[in-house]
Amino acid sequence: MSKLTSSPAWQALKAHHAAIEPVQMRRMFQDDPARFGKFSLQLGELLLDYSKNRINGETIKLLVALAEQAGLPACIGRMFGGKKINFTERRAALHTALRNRSGHPVYVDGKDVMPEVRRILELMRRFSDAVRNGRHVGHTGKDICDIVNIGIGGSDLGPLMACEALKPYASPKLSAHFVSNVDGAHLAETLKKLDAETTLFIISSKTFTTQETLTNARSARAWLVEKLGDEQAVAKHFAAVSTNLDATAQFGIHPENVFGFWDWVGGRYSLWSAIGLPIALYVGMDRFEELLGGACAVDEHFRSAPLEKNIPVLLGLLGVWYGNFFGACSNAVFPYDQSLHRFPAYLQQLEMESNGKRVDRDGNTVDYDTGMVMWGEPGTNGQHAFYQLLHQGTRLIPADFLAPLHSHNPAGEHHAILLANCFAQSEALMLGKTAEEARAELAAQGLHGEALETLLPHKVFPGNRPTNTLLFDRLDPHTLGMLIALYEHKVFVQGVVWNINSFDQWGVELGKQLAGKILPELSDAAMASKHDASTGGLIDHFRKHV
Ligand code: G6Q
Numbered sequence: 001m002s003k004l005t006s007s008p009a010w011q012a013l014k015a016h017h018a019a020i021e022p023v024q025m026r027r028m029f030q031d032d033p034a035r036f037g038k039f040s041l042q043l044g045e046l047l048l049d050y051s052k053n054r055i056n057g058e059t060i061k062l063l064v065a066l067a068e069q070a071g072l073p074a075c076i077g078r079m080f081g082g083k084k085i086n087f088t089e090r091r092a093a094l095h096t097a098l099r100n101r102s103g104h105p106v107y108v109d110g111k112d113v114m115p116e117v118r119r120i121l122e123l124m125r126r127f128s129d130a131v132r133n134g135r136h137v138g139h140t141g142k143d144i145c146d147i148v149n150i151g152i153g154g155s156d157l158g159p160l161m162a163c164e165a166l167k168p169y170a171s172p173k174l175s176a177h178f179v180s181n182v183d184g185a186h187l188a189e190t191l192k193k194l195d196a197e198t199t200l201f202i203i204s205s206k207t208f209t210t211q212e213t214l215t216n217a218r219s220a221r222a223w224l225v226e227k228l229g230d231e232q233a234v235a236k237h238f239a240a241v242s243t244n245l246d247a248t249a250q251f252g253i254h255p256e257n258v259f260g261f262w263d264w265v266g267g268r269y270s271l272w273s274a275i276g277l278p279i280a281l282y283v284g285m286d287r288f289e290e291l292l293g294g295a296c297a298v299d300e301h302f303r304s305a306p307l308e309k310n311i312p313v314l315l316g317l318l319g320v321w322y323g324n325f326f327g328a329c330s331n332a333v334f335p336y337d338q339s340l341h342r343f344p345a346y347l348q349q350l351e352m353e354s355n356g357k358r359v360d361r362d363g364n365t366v367d368y369d370t371g372m373v374m375w376g377e378p379g380t381n382g383q384h385a386f387y388q389l390l391h392q393g394t395r396l397i398p399a400d401f402l403a404p405l406h407s408h409n410p411a412g413e414h415h416a417i418l419l420a421n422c423f424a425q426s427e428a429l430m431l432g433k434t435a436e437e438a439r440a441e442l443a444a445q446g447l448h449g450e451a452l453e454t455l456l457p458h459k460v461f462p463g464n465r466p467t468n469t470l471l472f473d474r475l476d477p478h479t480l481g482m483l484i485a486l487y488e489h490k491v492f493v494q495g496v497v498w499n500i501n502s503f504d505q506w507g508v509e510l511g512k513q514l515a516g517k518i519l520p521e522l523s524d525a526a527m528a529s530k531h532d533a534s535t536g537g538l539i540d541h542f543r544k545h546v
Helices: 010-018 025-031 057-069 072-080 114-132 157-165 184-192 211-228 231-237 245-251 274-283 284-305 311-325 345-353 387-392 415-429 435-444 449-459 479-496 506-523 532-544
Strands: 040-043 046-047 146-150 175-179 199-204 238-242 258-260 331-333 373-374 399-404 467-472
Touching: 010 057, 010 311, 025 114, 025 415, 040 284, 040 311, 046 199, 046 311, 057 311, 072 284, 072 479, 114 258, 114 274, 146 211, 146 274, 157 175, 157 258, 157 311, 157 345, 157 479, 175 184, 175 274, 175 506, 184 211, 184 532, 199 211, 199 231, 199 274, 211 231, 211 245, 211 399, 211 506, 231 238, 238 245, 238 274, 245 258, 258 274, 274 284, 284 479, 311 331, 311 479, 345 373, 345 479, 387 415, 399 415, 415 467, 435 449, 467 479, 506 532
Parallel strands: 146 175, 146 199, 199 238, 238 258, 331 373, 331 399, 399 467
Antiparallel strands: 040 046, 046 467
16 A cells, blocks of 8 residues: 555545445535535635535545645645756746746746746737737738747647637737647648738747647748748748747747747646747737736635635645545536637646656555546537536546636627526536436326336436536636636646656657657658557558558
8 A cells, every 4th residue: 555545644535435425415505504605715706616516524624634644735835936846857847937926036946037037028028019019010011910829738728728718808900820730731721711921920849849840830931931932031920939949040930039938837837938929919918917917816825825725725635535535537627618618628738747647756656546537618518418428427527617707798698598507507416316306307297107117217317426616707817817727736736645746748758759760661661660560550551552
Protein backbone atom coordinates (compact mmCIF):
# COMPACT_ATOMS: atom_id res chain seq x y z
CA MET A 1 0.00 0.00 0.00
CA SER A 2 1.30 3.47 -0.82
CA LYS A 3 1.85 6.18 1.76
CA LEU A 4 -1.28 7.90 0.49
CA THR A 5 -3.70 4.97 0.52
CA SER A 6 -2.49 3.76 3.89
CA SER A 7 -2.63 7.24 5.42
CA PRO A 8 -5.10 8.03 8.22
CA ALA A 9 -6.91 10.68 6.13
CA TRP A 10 -7.41 8.26 3.21
CA GLN A 11 -8.54 5.43 5.46
CA ALA A 12 -10.98 7.73 7.24
CA LEU A 13 -12.47 8.72 3.87
CA LYS A 14 -12.75 5.07 2.89
CA ALA A 15 -14.73 4.29 6.01
CA HIS A 16 -16.85 7.40 5.52
CA HIS A 17 -17.55 6.39 1.92
CA ALA A 18 -18.99 3.08 3.09
CA ALA A 19 -21.41 5.01 5.29
CA ILE A 20 -22.43 7.61 2.72
CA GLU A 21 -22.59 5.40 -0.38
CA PRO A 22 -26.14 4.11 0.27
CA VAL A 23 -27.52 7.53 1.20
CA GLN A 24 -29.71 9.25 -1.39
CA MET A 25 -29.14 12.95 -1.95
CA ARG A 26 -32.88 13.51 -2.18
CA ARG A 27 -33.02 12.31 1.41
CA MET A 28 -30.23 14.68 2.41
CA PHE A 29 -32.20 17.60 0.96
CA GLN A 30 -35.39 16.49 2.72
CA ASP A 31 -33.57 16.20 6.03
CA ASP A 32 -31.80 19.54 5.77
CA PRO A 33 -33.61 22.46 4.17
CA ALA A 34 -30.51 24.62 4.77
CA ARG A 35 -28.32 22.39 2.62
CA PHE A 36 -27.96 24.90 -0.24
CA GLY A 37 -26.74 27.58 2.17
CA LYS A 38 -24.27 25.18 3.75
CA PHE A 39 -22.80 23.91 0.51
CA SER A 40 -22.62 26.95 -1.71
CA LEU A 41 -20.04 29.71 -1.96
CA GLN A 42 -19.89 33.10 -3.59
CA LEU A 43 -16.75 34.66 -5.02
CA GLY A 44 -17.38 38.03 -6.63
CA GLU A 45 -20.06 37.50 -9.24
CA LEU A 46 -19.56 33.76 -9.20
CA LEU A 47 -21.72 31.32 -7.27
CA LEU A 48 -20.74 27.70 -6.71
CA ASP A 49 -23.56 25.41 -5.63
CA TYR A 50 -22.00 22.12 -4.56
CA SER A 51 -24.95 20.96 -2.48
CA LYS A 52 -25.95 18.34 -5.08
CA ASN A 53 -22.99 16.17 -4.11
CA ARG A 54 -22.91 12.96 -2.11
CA ILE A 55 -21.44 14.71 0.87
CA ASN A 56 -22.25 15.95 4.33
CA GLY A 57 -20.32 18.21 6.69
CA GLU A 58 -18.16 15.28 7.76
CA THR A 59 -17.14 14.54 4.15
CA ILE A 60 -15.83 18.06 3.71
CA LYS A 61 -13.92 17.84 7.00
CA LEU A 62 -12.30 14.57 5.95
CA LEU A 63 -11.46 15.79 2.45
CA VAL A 64 -9.90 18.94 3.87
CA ALA A 65 -7.91 16.75 6.27
CA LEU A 66 -6.63 14.83 3.22
CA ALA A 67 -5.54 18.09 1.59
CA GLU A 68 -3.82 19.18 4.78
CA GLN A 69 -2.10 15.84 5.12
CA ALA A 70 -0.80 16.34 1.55
CA GLY A 71 0.61 19.72 2.59
CA LEU A 72 -1.63 21.69 0.21
CA PRO A 73 -1.19 25.13 1.84
CA ALA A 74 2.60 24.83 1.65
CA CYS A 75 2.41 23.58 -1.95
CA ILE A 76 0.26 26.57 -2.92
CA GLY A 77 2.94 28.78 -1.40
CA ARG A 78 5.66 27.00 -3.35
CA MET A 79 3.82 27.42 -6.65
CA PHE A 80 3.12 31.13 -6.16
CA GLY A 81 6.65 31.57 -4.80
CA GLY A 82 8.28 30.44 -8.05
CA LYS A 83 9.77 27.21 -6.67
CA LYS A 84 10.70 24.62 -9.31
CA ILE A 85 7.70 22.42 -8.64
CA ASN A 86 7.90 21.03 -12.18
CA PHE A 87 10.98 19.16 -11.07
CA THR A 88 11.22 16.74 -14.01
CA GLU A 89 11.80 19.74 -16.27
CA ARG A 90 13.52 21.77 -13.53
CA ARG A 91 11.04 24.61 -13.98
CA ALA A 92 8.74 26.77 -11.93
CA ALA A 93 5.04 26.83 -12.85
CA LEU A 94 4.35 30.51 -12.62
CA HIS A 95 1.32 31.26 -14.77
CA THR A 96 0.08 33.15 -11.71
CA ALA A 97 2.89 35.71 -12.19
CA LEU A 98 1.52 36.51 -15.65
CA ARG A 99 -1.70 37.82 -14.09
CA ASN A 100 -0.18 39.20 -10.92
CA ARG A 101 -1.80 42.65 -10.71
CA SER A 102 -0.63 43.33 -7.15
CA GLY A 103 2.60 45.12 -7.95
CA HIS A 104 4.46 42.65 -5.71
CA PRO A 105 7.61 41.01 -7.05
CA VAL A 106 7.73 37.32 -7.99
CA TYR A 107 11.14 35.68 -7.92
CA VAL A 108 12.56 32.85 -10.00
CA ASP A 109 16.16 31.98 -9.16
CA GLY A 110 16.40 35.18 -7.13
CA LYS A 111 15.28 37.42 -10.01
CA ASP A 112 12.01 39.34 -10.05
CA VAL A 113 10.19 38.28 -13.23
CA MET A 114 7.54 40.99 -13.05
CA PRO A 115 9.41 43.73 -14.97
CA GLU A 116 9.77 41.34 -17.96
CA VAL A 117 6.11 40.26 -17.66
CA ARG A 118 5.05 43.92 -17.75
CA ARG A 119 7.40 44.69 -20.63
CA ILE A 120 5.85 41.98 -22.81
CA LEU A 121 2.33 43.09 -21.85
CA GLU A 122 3.29 46.57 -22.98
CA LEU A 123 4.61 45.21 -26.31
CA MET A 124 1.36 43.28 -26.75
CA ARG A 125 -0.60 46.46 -26.09
CA ARG A 126 1.41 48.45 -28.62
CA PHE A 127 1.12 45.82 -31.30
CA SER A 128 -2.57 45.02 -30.78
CA ASP A 129 -3.48 48.72 -30.64
CA ALA A 130 -1.50 49.33 -33.84
CA VAL A 131 -3.26 46.53 -35.69
CA ARG A 132 -6.69 47.47 -34.37
CA ASN A 133 -6.44 51.16 -35.13
CA GLY A 134 -4.81 50.73 -38.51
CA ARG A 135 -1.27 51.91 -37.70
CA HIS A 136 0.09 48.45 -38.48
CA VAL A 137 -1.15 47.71 -41.99
CA GLY A 138 -0.39 44.96 -44.47
CA HIS A 139 2.35 45.07 -47.09
CA THR A 140 0.10 46.80 -49.62
CA GLY A 141 -1.17 49.36 -47.11
CA LYS A 142 -4.51 47.74 -46.30
CA ASP A 143 -5.88 47.30 -42.77
CA ILE A 144 -5.60 43.86 -41.18
CA CYS A 145 -9.00 42.15 -41.06
CA ASP A 146 -8.12 38.51 -40.35
CA ILE A 147 -5.84 37.07 -37.72
CA VAL A 148 -4.72 33.47 -38.17
CA ASN A 149 -3.14 31.83 -35.16
CA ILE A 150 -0.97 28.87 -36.12
CA GLY A 151 -0.19 26.74 -33.09
CA ILE A 152 -1.24 23.49 -31.46
CA GLY A 153 -2.08 22.16 -27.99
CA GLY A 154 -1.38 24.81 -25.40
CA SER A 155 -0.50 27.26 -28.16
CA ASP A 156 -3.96 26.91 -29.66
CA LEU A 157 -6.67 25.69 -27.31
CA GLY A 158 -6.57 28.56 -24.80
CA PRO A 159 -6.63 31.48 -27.25
CA LEU A 160 -9.17 29.67 -29.43
CA MET A 161 -11.50 28.98 -26.52
CA ALA A 162 -11.15 32.55 -25.19
CA CYS A 163 -11.74 34.21 -28.59
CA GLU A 164 -14.88 32.14 -29.04
CA ALA A 165 -16.04 32.96 -25.52
CA LEU A 166 -15.42 36.69 -25.89
CA LYS A 167 -16.94 37.19 -29.34
CA PRO A 168 -19.39 39.82 -28.05
CA TYR A 169 -16.34 41.97 -27.19
CA ALA A 170 -14.53 41.51 -30.50
CA SER A 171 -13.74 44.28 -32.91
CA PRO A 172 -16.30 44.12 -35.73
CA LYS A 173 -13.41 44.73 -38.13
CA LEU A 174 -11.49 41.59 -37.14
CA SER A 175 -12.01 37.86 -37.48
CA ALA A 176 -9.89 35.31 -35.65
CA HIS A 177 -8.99 31.93 -37.15
CA PHE A 178 -7.07 29.07 -35.61
CA VAL A 179 -5.09 26.51 -37.55
CA SER A 180 -3.66 23.66 -35.52
CA ASN A 181 -3.95 20.38 -37.38
CA VAL A 182 -1.13 19.35 -39.70
CA ASP A 183 -3.84 17.90 -41.93
CA GLY A 184 -3.45 20.26 -44.90
CA ALA A 185 -7.22 20.67 -45.01
CA HIS A 186 -7.18 22.82 -41.88
CA LEU A 187 -4.92 25.47 -43.37
CA ALA A 188 -6.31 25.20 -46.90
CA GLU A 189 -9.94 25.58 -45.80
CA THR A 190 -9.00 28.57 -43.64
CA LEU A 191 -6.98 30.30 -46.36
CA LYS A 192 -9.75 29.83 -48.93
CA LYS A 193 -11.76 32.51 -47.20
CA LEU A 194 -8.90 34.98 -46.73
CA ASP A 195 -7.29 37.83 -48.58
CA ALA A 196 -3.49 37.81 -48.16
CA GLU A 197 -3.34 41.59 -48.22
CA THR A 198 -5.41 41.85 -45.03
CA THR A 199 -4.27 38.73 -43.15
CA LEU A 200 -1.91 38.58 -40.20
CA PHE A 201 -0.43 35.23 -39.15
CA ILE A 202 0.69 34.63 -35.59
CA ILE A 203 2.98 31.64 -35.24
CA SER A 204 2.53 30.49 -31.65
CA SER A 205 4.95 27.91 -30.39
CA LYS A 206 6.77 27.82 -27.10
CA THR A 207 9.59 25.74 -28.54
CA PHE A 208 9.24 26.79 -32.18
CA THR A 209 10.19 23.24 -33.11
CA THR A 210 6.72 21.64 -33.19
CA GLN A 211 6.35 19.78 -36.47
CA GLU A 212 2.67 20.58 -37.06
CA THR A 213 3.05 24.29 -36.33
CA LEU A 214 6.20 24.77 -38.39
CA THR A 215 4.74 22.83 -41.31
CA ASN A 216 1.61 25.00 -41.27
CA ALA A 217 3.70 28.16 -40.79
CA ARG A 218 5.90 27.36 -43.80
CA SER A 219 2.86 26.67 -45.98
CA ALA A 220 1.15 29.87 -44.81
CA ARG A 221 4.28 31.81 -45.61
CA ALA A 222 4.50 30.27 -49.10
CA TRP A 223 0.82 31.16 -49.68
CA LEU A 224 1.37 34.76 -48.62
CA VAL A 225 4.52 35.24 -50.70
CA GLU A 226 2.81 33.69 -53.71
CA LYS A 227 -0.29 35.86 -53.33
CA LEU A 228 1.59 39.11 -52.72
CA GLY A 229 4.53 38.27 -54.98
CA ASP A 230 7.10 39.63 -52.58
CA GLU A 231 9.25 37.99 -49.84
CA GLN A 232 9.34 41.33 -48.03
CA ALA A 233 5.60 40.99 -47.30
CA VAL A 234 6.41 38.48 -44.55
CA ALA A 235 7.60 41.32 -42.30
CA LYS A 236 4.13 42.89 -42.10
CA HIS A 237 2.06 39.72 -42.15
CA PHE A 238 3.82 37.44 -39.69
CA ALA A 239 4.24 37.71 -35.93
CA ALA A 240 5.53 35.03 -33.57
CA VAL A 241 5.13 34.11 -29.94
CA SER A 242 7.83 31.86 -28.56
CA THR A 243 10.54 31.29 -25.98
CA ASN A 244 12.92 30.36 -28.83
CA LEU A 245 13.89 33.71 -30.29
CA ASP A 246 16.73 32.28 -32.42
CA ALA A 247 14.25 30.06 -34.24
CA THR A 248 11.76 32.88 -34.86
CA ALA A 249 14.60 34.97 -36.35
CA GLN A 250 15.64 32.03 -38.50
CA PHE A 251 12.09 31.70 -39.77
CA GLY A 252 12.34 35.33 -40.87
CA ILE A 253 9.89 36.97 -38.48
CA HIS A 254 10.63 40.65 -38.03
CA PRO A 255 12.07 41.14 -34.50
CA GLU A 256 9.50 43.87 -33.78
CA ASN A 257 6.75 41.30 -34.25
CA VAL A 258 8.21 38.70 -31.91
CA PHE A 259 6.79 38.29 -28.42
CA GLY A 260 8.75 36.26 -25.94
CA PHE A 261 7.77 34.29 -22.89
CA TRP A 262 9.58 32.04 -20.47
CA ASP A 263 10.19 28.39 -19.74
CA TRP A 264 8.32 28.74 -16.44
CA VAL A 265 5.06 29.08 -18.38
CA GLY A 266 3.64 25.65 -19.20
CA GLY A 267 2.02 25.30 -22.64
CA ARG A 268 -1.47 24.57 -21.32
CA TYR A 269 -1.13 27.42 -18.80
CA SER A 270 0.13 29.93 -21.36
CA LEU A 271 -2.90 31.86 -22.57
CA TRP A 272 -2.06 34.55 -19.98
CA SER A 273 1.30 35.16 -21.65
CA ALA A 274 1.95 36.49 -25.16
CA ILE A 275 0.30 33.25 -26.35
CA GLY A 276 -2.82 35.30 -25.61
CA LEU A 277 -1.88 37.77 -28.36
CA PRO A 278 -4.75 36.66 -30.65
CA ILE A 279 -7.14 37.40 -27.76
CA ALA A 280 -5.61 40.85 -27.25
CA LEU A 281 -5.89 41.56 -30.96
CA TYR A 282 -9.44 40.30 -31.19
CA VAL A 283 -10.97 41.96 -28.11
CA GLY A 284 -8.38 44.64 -27.35
CA MET A 285 -5.67 44.83 -24.72
CA ASP A 286 -7.93 46.41 -22.08
CA ARG A 287 -10.21 43.40 -22.28
CA PHE A 288 -7.23 41.04 -22.19
CA GLU A 289 -6.11 42.73 -18.98
CA GLU A 290 -9.62 42.26 -17.54
CA LEU A 291 -9.19 38.55 -18.26
CA LEU A 292 -5.92 38.61 -16.31
CA GLY A 293 -7.72 40.51 -13.54
CA GLY A 294 -10.36 37.78 -13.22
CA ALA A 295 -7.70 35.11 -12.88
CA CYS A 296 -5.84 37.26 -10.36
CA ALA A 297 -8.98 37.52 -8.20
CA VAL A 298 -9.17 33.71 -8.12
CA ASP A 299 -5.45 33.47 -7.37
CA GLU A 300 -5.96 35.70 -4.33
CA HIS A 301 -8.91 33.60 -3.21
CA PHE A 302 -6.99 30.36 -3.74
CA ARG A 303 -3.99 31.44 -1.70
CA SER A 304 -5.93 33.08 1.13
CA ALA A 305 -9.33 31.43 1.67
CA PRO A 306 -9.52 28.65 4.27
CA LEU A 307 -9.49 25.26 2.56
CA GLU A 308 -13.10 24.45 3.43
CA LYS A 309 -14.29 27.73 1.86
CA ASN A 310 -11.91 27.66 -1.07
CA ILE A 311 -13.66 27.04 -4.39
CA PRO A 312 -10.82 25.42 -6.39
CA VAL A 313 -9.89 23.35 -3.35
CA LEU A 314 -13.45 22.07 -3.01
CA LEU A 315 -13.75 21.35 -6.74
CA GLY A 316 -10.46 19.43 -6.64
CA LEU A 317 -11.36 17.47 -3.53
CA LEU A 318 -14.82 16.55 -4.84
CA GLY A 319 -13.08 15.12 -7.91
CA VAL A 320 -10.85 13.04 -5.64
CA TRP A 321 -13.92 11.92 -3.67
CA TYR A 322 -15.63 10.53 -6.77
CA GLY A 323 -12.53 9.34 -8.61
CA ASN A 324 -10.87 7.53 -5.74
CA PHE A 325 -13.71 6.48 -3.48
CA PHE A 326 -16.70 6.03 -5.80
CA GLY A 327 -14.59 4.75 -8.72
CA ALA A 328 -15.76 7.42 -11.19
CA CYS A 329 -13.57 7.44 -14.30
CA SER A 330 -14.79 10.52 -16.02
CA ASN A 331 -15.85 14.00 -15.25
CA ALA A 332 -18.12 16.09 -17.46
CA VAL A 333 -18.51 19.81 -17.94
CA PHE A 334 -21.61 21.34 -19.50
CA PRO A 335 -21.55 25.05 -20.21
CA TYR A 336 -25.07 26.35 -20.76
CA ASP A 337 -23.53 29.11 -22.84
CA GLN A 338 -22.86 28.56 -26.51
CA SER A 339 -19.88 30.89 -26.48
CA LEU A 340 -18.13 28.46 -24.11
CA HIS A 341 -18.41 25.66 -26.66
CA ARG A 342 -14.63 25.10 -26.71
CA PHE A 343 -14.30 25.25 -22.92
CA PRO A 344 -14.65 21.47 -22.47
CA ALA A 345 -11.91 20.88 -25.07
CA TYR A 346 -9.70 23.38 -23.28
CA LEU A 347 -10.33 21.71 -19.92
CA GLN A 348 -9.70 18.32 -21.46
CA GLN A 349 -6.10 19.28 -22.13
CA LEU A 350 -5.72 21.12 -18.84
CA GLU A 351 -6.92 18.19 -16.75
CA MET A 352 -5.77 15.19 -18.74
CA GLU A 353 -2.33 16.44 -19.66
CA SER A 354 -1.69 17.74 -16.17
CA ASN A 355 -2.94 14.83 -14.12
CA GLY A 356 -2.69 11.90 -16.50
CA LYS A 357 0.28 10.53 -14.55
CA ARG A 358 0.99 7.11 -13.10
CA VAL A 359 4.04 7.66 -10.96
CA ASP A 360 4.23 9.85 -7.90
CA ARG A 361 6.83 12.52 -7.25
CA ASP A 362 9.24 9.92 -5.93
CA GLY A 363 8.93 7.83 -9.07
CA ASN A 364 6.78 5.11 -7.47
CA THR A 365 3.93 3.61 -9.45
CA VAL A 366 0.77 4.76 -7.75
CA ASP A 367 -1.78 2.30 -6.36
CA TYR A 368 -4.69 4.73 -6.73
CA ASP A 369 -6.35 6.39 -9.70
CA THR A 370 -5.23 9.85 -10.77
CA GLY A 371 -6.63 12.16 -13.48
CA MET A 372 -10.12 11.45 -14.76
CA VAL A 373 -11.26 11.64 -18.36
CA MET A 374 -12.64 15.13 -18.89
CA TRP A 375 -15.25 15.76 -21.52
CA GLY A 376 -18.34 17.78 -22.33
CA GLU A 377 -20.40 19.80 -24.74
CA PRO A 378 -22.60 22.82 -24.36
CA GLY A 379 -26.09 22.40 -23.00
CA THR A 380 -28.74 21.99 -24.15
CA ASN A 381 -27.20 20.08 -27.09
CA GLY A 382 -25.79 17.36 -24.84
CA GLN A 383 -29.25 16.67 -23.45
CA HIS A 384 -30.32 15.43 -26.88
CA ALA A 385 -27.27 13.22 -27.19
CA PHE A 386 -25.42 11.66 -24.30
CA TYR A 387 -27.22 12.77 -21.12
CA GLN A 388 -29.16 9.51 -21.36
CA LEU A 389 -26.11 7.66 -20.07
CA LEU A 390 -25.78 10.11 -17.20
CA HIS A 391 -29.38 9.62 -16.16
CA GLN A 392 -29.83 5.89 -16.62
CA GLY A 393 -26.46 4.37 -17.49
CA THR A 394 -24.42 2.21 -15.15
CA ARG A 395 -21.59 4.68 -14.63
CA LEU A 396 -21.29 7.48 -12.16
CA ILE A 397 -20.20 10.64 -13.98
CA PRO A 398 -19.93 13.73 -11.83
CA ALA A 399 -20.70 16.83 -13.87
CA ASP A 400 -20.22 20.58 -13.65
CA PHE A 401 -22.96 22.84 -15.00
CA LEU A 402 -21.91 26.39 -15.91
CA ALA A 403 -24.34 29.17 -16.79
CA PRO A 404 -24.57 32.96 -17.04
CA LEU A 405 -27.49 34.78 -15.47
CA HIS A 406 -27.57 37.22 -18.37
CA SER A 407 -27.13 36.60 -22.04
CA HIS A 408 -25.17 38.77 -24.43
CA ASN A 409 -27.93 38.05 -26.89
CA PRO A 410 -31.22 38.48 -25.07
CA ALA A 411 -33.91 37.32 -27.41
CA GLY A 412 -37.41 36.54 -26.23
CA GLU A 413 -37.51 33.48 -24.01
CA HIS A 414 -34.23 31.94 -25.16
CA HIS A 415 -32.23 32.56 -22.04
CA ALA A 416 -34.97 31.56 -19.61
CA ILE A 417 -35.45 28.32 -21.54
CA LEU A 418 -31.71 27.68 -21.49
CA LEU A 419 -31.42 28.14 -17.74
CA ALA A 420 -34.63 26.23 -17.02
CA ASN A 421 -33.02 23.28 -18.79
CA CYS A 422 -29.78 23.69 -16.88
CA PHE A 423 -31.48 23.72 -13.48
CA ALA A 424 -33.88 20.93 -14.44
CA GLN A 425 -31.09 18.60 -15.51
CA SER A 426 -29.05 18.84 -12.32
CA GLU A 427 -32.26 18.49 -10.30
CA ALA A 428 -33.26 15.36 -12.21
CA LEU A 429 -29.79 13.87 -11.92
CA MET A 430 -29.94 14.36 -8.18
CA LEU A 431 -33.57 13.33 -7.55
CA GLY A 432 -33.98 10.56 -10.04
CA LYS A 433 -37.41 8.97 -10.30
CA THR A 434 -38.39 6.16 -7.97
CA ALA A 435 -40.45 3.14 -9.03
CA GLU A 436 -43.42 4.53 -7.09
CA GLU A 437 -43.20 7.86 -8.89
CA ALA A 438 -42.82 6.18 -12.25
CA ARG A 439 -45.75 3.87 -11.48
CA ALA A 440 -47.97 6.80 -10.55
CA GLU A 441 -47.00 8.61 -13.77
CA LEU A 442 -47.76 5.59 -15.93
CA ALA A 443 -51.05 4.98 -14.15
CA ALA A 444 -52.01 8.62 -14.74
CA GLN A 445 -51.35 8.01 -18.42
CA GLY A 446 -53.91 5.20 -18.30
CA LEU A 447 -51.52 2.25 -18.19
CA HIS A 448 -52.10 -0.67 -15.85
CA GLY A 449 -51.48 -4.36 -15.43
CA GLU A 450 -48.83 -6.10 -17.48
CA ALA A 451 -48.34 -3.15 -19.83
CA LEU A 452 -47.46 -0.92 -16.87
CA GLU A 453 -45.20 -3.50 -15.20
CA THR A 454 -43.28 -4.13 -18.45
CA LEU A 455 -42.57 -0.46 -18.94
CA LEU A 456 -41.90 0.39 -15.31
CA PRO A 457 -38.18 -0.56 -14.92
CA HIS A 458 -37.32 1.48 -18.01
CA LYS A 459 -38.97 4.56 -16.56
CA VAL A 460 -37.04 4.50 -13.27
CA PHE A 461 -34.11 6.89 -12.77
CA PRO A 462 -31.73 6.00 -9.94
CA GLY A 463 -30.76 9.64 -9.29
CA ASN A 464 -28.02 10.38 -6.74
CA ARG A 465 -25.82 11.60 -9.61
CA PRO A 466 -23.61 14.41 -8.36
CA THR A 467 -23.25 17.84 -9.96
CA ASN A 468 -21.77 21.23 -9.23
CA THR A 469 -23.38 24.36 -10.65
CA LEU A 470 -21.36 27.51 -11.30
CA LEU A 471 -23.46 30.58 -12.01
CA PHE A 472 -22.04 33.93 -13.03
CA ASP A 473 -23.47 37.27 -14.00
CA ARG A 474 -22.52 37.28 -17.66
CA LEU A 475 -19.59 35.88 -19.57
CA ASP A 476 -17.27 38.88 -19.69
CA PRO A 477 -13.45 38.78 -19.80
CA HIS A 478 -13.13 39.06 -16.01
CA THR A 479 -15.49 36.15 -15.43
CA LEU A 480 -13.83 34.03 -18.08
CA GLY A 481 -10.48 34.68 -16.38
CA MET A 482 -12.02 33.53 -13.09
CA LEU A 483 -13.45 30.35 -14.56
CA ILE A 484 -10.20 29.30 -16.21
CA ALA A 485 -8.15 29.99 -13.08
CA LEU A 486 -10.63 28.02 -10.96
CA TYR A 487 -10.06 24.93 -13.06
CA GLU A 488 -6.30 25.45 -13.21
CA HIS A 489 -6.15 25.47 -9.43
CA LYS A 490 -8.59 22.58 -9.15
CA VAL A 491 -6.12 20.53 -11.21
CA PHE A 492 -3.27 21.68 -8.98
CA VAL A 493 -5.12 20.63 -5.82
CA GLN A 494 -5.68 17.15 -7.22
CA GLY A 495 -2.05 16.85 -8.30
CA VAL A 496 -0.95 17.70 -4.76
CA VAL A 497 -3.29 15.14 -3.19
CA TRP A 498 -2.16 12.47 -5.66
CA ASN A 499 1.48 13.49 -5.13
CA ILE A 500 2.15 13.76 -8.87
CA ASN A 501 3.81 16.38 -11.06
CA SER A 502 0.93 18.18 -12.80
CA PHE A 503 3.26 20.32 -14.89
CA ASP A 504 5.21 17.97 -17.14
CA GLN A 505 3.87 16.12 -20.23
CA TRP A 506 6.25 13.37 -21.31
CA GLY A 507 3.43 11.66 -23.17
CA VAL A 508 3.15 14.71 -25.46
CA GLU A 509 6.91 14.80 -25.96
CA LEU A 510 6.81 11.11 -26.95
CA GLY A 511 4.38 11.88 -29.77
CA LYS A 512 6.68 14.63 -31.01
CA GLN A 513 9.59 12.14 -31.35
CA LEU A 514 7.69 9.22 -32.80
CA ALA A 515 6.26 10.75 -35.97
CA GLY A 516 9.70 12.08 -36.91
CA LYS A 517 11.04 8.50 -37.03
CA ILE A 518 8.36 7.16 -39.34
CA LEU A 519 8.13 10.13 -41.72
CA PRO A 520 11.21 9.26 -43.83
CA GLU A 521 10.05 5.64 -44.11
CA LEU A 522 6.80 6.70 -45.76
CA SER A 523 8.56 8.14 -48.76
CA ASP A 524 11.62 5.85 -48.98
CA ALA A 525 10.55 2.36 -49.99
CA ALA A 526 14.13 1.12 -49.66
CA MET A 527 14.31 2.04 -46.00
CA ALA A 528 14.26 -1.01 -43.76
CA SER A 529 11.26 -1.07 -41.51
CA LYS A 530 12.13 -1.82 -37.88
CA HIS A 531 8.64 -1.96 -36.50
CA ASP A 532 6.24 -4.52 -35.14
CA ALA A 533 4.24 -6.40 -37.77
CA SER A 534 1.20 -4.17 -37.42
CA THR A 535 3.01 -0.84 -37.77
CA GLY A 536 5.23 -2.29 -40.51
CA GLY A 537 2.13 -3.54 -42.33
CA LEU A 538 0.47 -0.12 -42.17
CA ILE A 539 3.60 1.60 -43.48
CA ASP A 540 3.86 -0.93 -46.32
CA HIS A 541 0.21 -0.46 -47.20
CA PHE A 542 0.73 3.31 -47.38
CA ARG A 543 3.86 2.93 -49.55
CA LYS A 544 2.04 0.61 -51.95
CA HIS A 545 -1.00 2.81 -52.39
CA VAL A 546 0.28 6.38 -52.26
C1 G6Q B 1 1.08 21.84 -23.19
C2 G6Q B 1 1.80 20.87 -23.98
C3 G6Q B 1 1.51 20.90 -25.45
C4 G6Q B 1 2.17 22.04 -26.21
C5 G6Q B 1 2.09 21.74 -27.70
C6 G6Q B 1 2.69 22.85 -28.54
O1 G6Q B 1 1.19 21.98 -22.00
O2 G6Q B 1 3.14 20.96 -23.74
O3 G6Q B 1 0.13 20.92 -25.71
O4 G6Q B 1 1.55 23.25 -25.89
O5 G6Q B 1 2.73 20.55 -27.95
O6 G6Q B 1 4.02 23.08 -28.21
P1 G6Q B 1 4.74 24.36 -28.71
O7 G6Q B 1 4.06 25.55 -28.14
O8 G6Q B 1 6.16 24.23 -28.25
O9 G6Q B 1 4.65 24.37 -30.21
